[in-house]
Structure formats: C-alpha cells, structure tokens
Amino acid sequence: MALNDLRVAFRQLGRKPVFTATAVLTLAIGMGVNAVAFGVVNGLLFKGSSTSHRPDLGRVMTTPGGDEGGNASIADFDRFAEATRGALDLAAEGRAALAWRHDGAAETAWVLFVSPDYFSLIDPHVIAGRLDVSRTDGGVRAVVIGERFWRDKLGSASLAGLTLRLNDTDVSVAGVLPGSFTGPAGLYSPDVWLPLKDISLFGTAPELQARETQWLFLLGRLRNGSSIAEVQGRLAAASAQMARDWPESHRERGARFRLFTERNSELRGIATGAAIGMGIIGLVLLLACFNVANLLLARAIERQRDMGIRAALGARPSRLMRLVVTEGFVISALAGIVALLIAWWTQSLVTSFAMPIEEPQHLDLTPDLNVVGFIVVLVLIAGVLPGLWPAIAAARVNVIRVLGSQGGNSASGRPSPWRRWLVGAQIAGSTAFLALAALLAQSYAGLSVADYGFDKDHLVVAQFYPASNGYDAARSQRFVDQLLARTRALPGIADAAAIDDAPFFIGFNRVTSVWPDQGTCDDDKCPQIPTLAAAPGYFRTMGVSMVAGHEFEANGSENEVVINGPFAKQQWPDGRGLGETIRVGARGASYTVVGITGKTHTRGLDRERLTIYFRLGSDHYEQSLTMVARTTGAPAPMVRSVREAAQEVDPNVSLIAVKTMDEQMAVQLWPFRTVSWMFTICGALALILATVGLAGVVIHAVNQRLREFGVRVSLGATPRDLVQDVLRNSATLLLPGLVLGAILAASAARLLQVAFIGVNVLNPITYLAVALLEGAIVCVACIGPALRAARVDPLIALRSE
DSSP: OHHHHHHHHHHHHHHOHHHHHHHHHHHHHHHHHHHHHHHHHIIIIISSOGGGGOTTEEEEEEESOGGGTTOBOHHHHHHHHHHTTTTEEEEEEEEEEEEEEETTEEEEEEEEEEOTTHHHHHOOOOSEEOOOOBOOSSSOEEEEEEHHIIIIITTTOOSTTOEEEETTEEEEEEEEEOTTOOOTTOSBOOSEEEEGGGGGGGTOOGGGGSTTOOOEEEEEEEOTTOOHHHHHHHHHHHHHHHHHHOHHHHTTOEEEEEEGGGOOHHHHHHHHHHHHHHHHHHHHHHHHHHHHHHHHHHHHHHTHHHHHHHHHTTOOHHHHHHHHHHHHHHHHHHHHHHHHHHHHHTHHHHHTTSOOOSSOBOOOOOOOHHHHHHHHHHHHHHHHTTTHHHHHHHHTOOHHHHTSTTGGGOSOSSOOHHHHHHHHHHHHHHHHHHHHHHHHHHHHHHHHHOOOSSOGGGEEEEEEOGGGGTOOHHHHHHHHHHHHHHHHTSTTEEEEEEESSOTTOSSOOEEEEBOOSSSOSTTSOSOEEEEEEEOTTHHHHHTOOEEEEOOOOTTOOTTEEEEEHHHHHHHOTTSOOTTOEEEETTTTEEEEEEEEEOSOOSSOSSSOOOOEEEEOOGGGGGSOEEEEEEESSOSTTHHHHHHHHHHHHOTTSOEEEEEEHHHHHHHHHHHHHHHHHHHHHHHHHHHHHHHHHHHHHHHHHHHHTHHHHHHHHHTTOOHHHHHHHHHHHHHHHHHHHHHHHHHHHHHHHHHTGGGSTTOOTTOHHHHHHHHHHHHHHHHHHHHHHHHHHHTOOHHHHHHTO
C-alpha cells in the first residue's frame, strides 16, 4: 500500500513540475539554513573530543571560578591528584605560547602542556608516529604535534629524526594528532603537546608555576568502585588543607567534580545560546512550511474533481488523506537531500564567521550522521506540518458538488481565511526578521565608526610575552626599550609606547582593591577596579586627551597613578581628583593621582569602565606586554614593518600578534557582526519565501478567476481594471502582515534593547523603510499574475466552461 502511494505521489508531482520544483526549493531553503546552523551546534556540542561522550569522565573545577573559569594551578593539581589517588585518575592541560625558532627567526607556537596520564584518559587517534609526551633525565624530550602544524609549517616531514626548537629547547617529534582533535577544554587546536612536568625546562613565564595562577584545566576518570560523593569528599578535604597552608591565595577556594555527561556550566551556556539561535533560525523553516502548506492547499482545490472521483469509486477519507500526506513526504524528502547538499557546500562560508582571535581553533562543520539525523527529523516535521490541513480538506471532499456541472471550477478564486492567515504569517515573519536585521546593522555600523576616545584609525598593536620565551624582567625590559626605539625610527611611525594590555584586549581584567578614606579592606567588601600599567608616552601615542594633570613622565615617581573620568566622578563627586591620594591593593598602598584622562574606552563598547593606570614597572615585564604605535597614514601597511623590526631587535622573541587597532576591536564587534548577518540572511530568505508564497496565492487566485475575468472583459472591463483588482487583493494580503511584523520586531527590539547599542529601536523610519522595501518586492512579484489576468481572452475563458 505504501509503495502504491509513493508511485501515485511521484506520478502526480511529475505532472506538475513547476509546482514540485517550487515546493521542494521552498522547503530546501528552510531546511538548508537550519541544517547549516545545526552543523555549527553539532561541532560545538556533539563532535569535538570523545570525552564528552564518556560516562566516567568529568572535570574538577575550582570554586569560585571567577576569572579563572574554574581552572587550577600546578600546586592545586598536585594536591588534588594526591588526595584522589585510587578513586580518580586525574590529568591536566594548560595553554601557552612559546617561541618556535626556525630559519633564523622566531614564530609563535601554540602549545598545550599536559600531564603524564593525559592521553591515557582521552585515548585519541594518532595519524602518524606514537603518543609520547614524556620527561626524560637526559637527551631530547619527546612531544606530539598537530596535523595542521605538521602539514602547513613542516611540510609533512618524516618523523624520523624530526626535531623542533621551542624556547631554545630541542624536542623530538614522536607523533601527530589529527586536526579535528581539540581535547576536552574547548576548540583550542594546539601546534604542539608538551609534558607539564618539564615546564620549568622550557623557560616559560614564572607566573605559570605560581600556586595562585589558575591556568590548568583538570579532567578526571572515575575508578571502578568509586563514586562522585567519595571524590567530592576528598576534593573538599584537599581544598580545606590548602586553605590552611596557603591562606593568602586559597582562603575561600574549593573544588567540585562534575561529569562531562552532566553538561558543565560552560556547555550549558553554549547549549542555551545554541537553543536560542536554533529557535530563531527555525522560524525560517516554519515560514517555509507555511509556504508549502499554501501550495498544497491550492493544489488540493485544483484536485477536488480528482479526489471526488476517487471518493465516488469507494476511496475512504483516510485513503485520500494518505495520498496528500505522501505527496508532502516526497516533497520533504527531496528538499532534505538538497538541504544536505547546502550544508556540505556552505562549510567554508560558515567558517568566515569564526571569532577573529590568534589562538588556533578547530570547529568541524563536516555533515555527519548527527546532521543527517537532524535533517531526517526535519523531513518528518516538514512532511506532516504543511500537508496536514490540505489532507483534512481532501478527506472532506463533497462528491456531489465537485462532480456537478460546474465541478471543475466550483471553488472560489478568493483565498480562504486559512490561506490568508498563512500568507499574513509569512509576511509578518519576514518583516520582523528584516526590521531586526536593519536595527542590528545600524548598531554594528555605529559601533564600527564610534569615537572611543583614542585614534583607532592610526594605531598598530603588537602583543608579545618575553617571559614565556625564557626572559627575566631585566632582559624583557631591554627588549621592549629597543623595540620602541626601532619602531619610532620607522618611516610612517609617529610615536610608540608600551602598556600591559591595549584597549579591547582578549582576556580578563587585572583588578585591585580601592580602600576607603577611613577603614580597611579586611572584610573583602572593597570595590575591585580594573587596572592597566602604562609607560610614559602611552596616552600621547594613543591620542587620549588629559582633562586634568599630565600622563606619566620619565622621571616620575613609582607611586603615581592616572585615572579615568568615571573613576574620578565616583571617588570624588564634588569634582576633586587631581593631586588626591588613593589607597589600593592588598595592603592599601598610597598613590597620588597625577592625571585624569578624557573619554577613553578600554573594554566596553557602549560606555567607559572605571580604570586606574599604574606606571609600567619591573614586575609587569614578567607578564604579557603590548606595544602601540601611531602611524602617520593607514596602519595596515605598517604591520609587516613592525613585525620585521621586532625580529631585528631579537629573533628569539616571538610576537603573539601584530595587527591594526580595528582588527584588535574586531573580537568585541564579532557578536554584533555575527548576529547582524544571521538576521540579515534569515530575513532575506524569509522575504523570498513570503514573496513566493504571496505570488503563489495570487497566481492560483487568477487561475481560478479566469471565467470571472472573461465575463468582466466581455461586459466592458479594461485590462487596467483587472490589474488594479488583482493588485488590490494582493495588498489586502500584504498590509496586515507588514503591520504585524513591524509590531513584533519593535516589541522584540524593545525587550532586547541591550543588544542594540546606540540605536533607537522605536525609530519609525526603520520600520517604514523595511515595510516599503518588502511591499515593493512583493508587489513586483504579483505584477506577473496581474498582467496575465489583463490579457485574458473572454472567448477562450468562457469556452473552457
């Protein structure tokens, strides 16, 4: 019976190739955009490391997570490993950047330090060589490299005798991991995996070995017979002991163990965002289903005589419903095949929306069985939803009416209320998408050209970390001084200065406690204010104005600070600030305010954040540093010159990144750009679907009204009268959808006002422009059917009756 229904469905659809192609492509658009979006979700949540699917693997998270995100220090790892021995196999991984020396120059190698048991817990597939990240008493240490690094940087060289020089330390390459492997901590795709116990031998920054530096991701595997409660008890005991041993850094710290299958907080956050995004994009599929439902309803009216004959010959209502539903499934299945091709074809396009950061990341977007299964679910949904009402209508066919003398054209040419509702929903949905896309585009465009208080159009930013390349503070300072001198001497460079973190850097703010005028911070209730450390000339180089006082001078005191305007207003509402003394830090050290900056954004796109600037001192040279250089012209051509200048100063120091300030800010603007493009793409697709849907309704209405038009022409109606009548009826379908869509968009924008920075979400001009654009496009699509009505031959139209 099912095979017979399929044969009938294919035969019926083959007789109407235009209808079939329109329905298939319509559903394919809705399924395709959902399949592409699910491919991203699949890569984030369901692919990646196999650890997320192991029921006995989990993560040890320190609490409170704070800026460290639940990570641990090396000292924490050692204590936790000892405390949970016999109940939990514990391993650690930590990200770092080292200098890879080759061909007389240094390049940044993104590495992952791992503990000895790391690979035994994860058990990844090796594409060449063997897994061997070991510490040896003598000779060359063994490491594992990534496939991308092996192929792109090393030219797929033979592993036999292959060595690398990292921070002036030689290592031998033992094996190669596939590029799709990212480990349990996220999308980070390192170049090299190194032994964590050898970290001191690689001359890394001393702070990585400090017990207060939480930078390691800890994962553990439950031993047979052990329970989560037992592990949790041991972790609590270890945390309490560390709090007693190290009260200054671990007084309020704890730890908990959470299985990966329980979805830790990071994955829950990603899953929530993915669900919201899929829900928004799913509306495109819903609009496509509305469109196909409209087409099937129109086809059901055309097939009333056929269904009447089948009913007269004894076909039951269930049989008639099955015929219509089967046609819907065939259309949906064909659309699913096209959607899978779209998902495969758009892999490279989707990667262009990746976050613009230096750390190498890998997101596998290749369609797999998960994507195929998702499309199958869409096929089932799209096969039932659009055909449900047409199937019910087919089952209720009136045999006597449709087989009477006027059965062939007994149906009215006016759209039914149900079809009007479907068209209105499509128009409303596309209008809402386009209006929100317009608002987001305005916000993104405004943020791209906004004044942030510094000369962002003429700045080059160079980030480096000499301490991670084995340099002490004195040697690091010499490198910075020489780099500044050489950069200032470059043609096209007006000035250069150093700071620990340039505006809109990636990472967490360093903060300090600000003490009250009277009292202490012993109760930990003092405000934590973000801090930066700048060298003399920084504000001049950046183009930041000073509203009071001056910036740091070469011969100034170490106990001087520069503050920004918002901090000055909060601390001294009466307008004081310059020359005042503030107490900051763990011990309440006193600093004198020598300058107050004008408007300058450091992190926030929408507003200034409270900021205190300290003088760049010797302790800062053991951390990551940044040089900003102001150019006399466009900054992009100077990027290469700055990079070459750094290599000439010291080829042993690798630059993490050299880019323009616009590129530096791209990470902060990335969410706005991505969401704006998402709504623009969805809006464009929804507009296409709405246009096709309304045009299809008008075409069907014209076909059903050919006899009426013939009569009207024979009675003296002009072609202009018929065109106006068709367009007027189209407008009655279009206008309610435009109004409802604008109201929906305004309501959503008002509810999510925080996402539309710098935009008046209730500006009527935006909604009017979107409505006019959509109305014009839809009306143009309806002109074709209207002209066909105007060219009707009354003799042919009446003879056909």
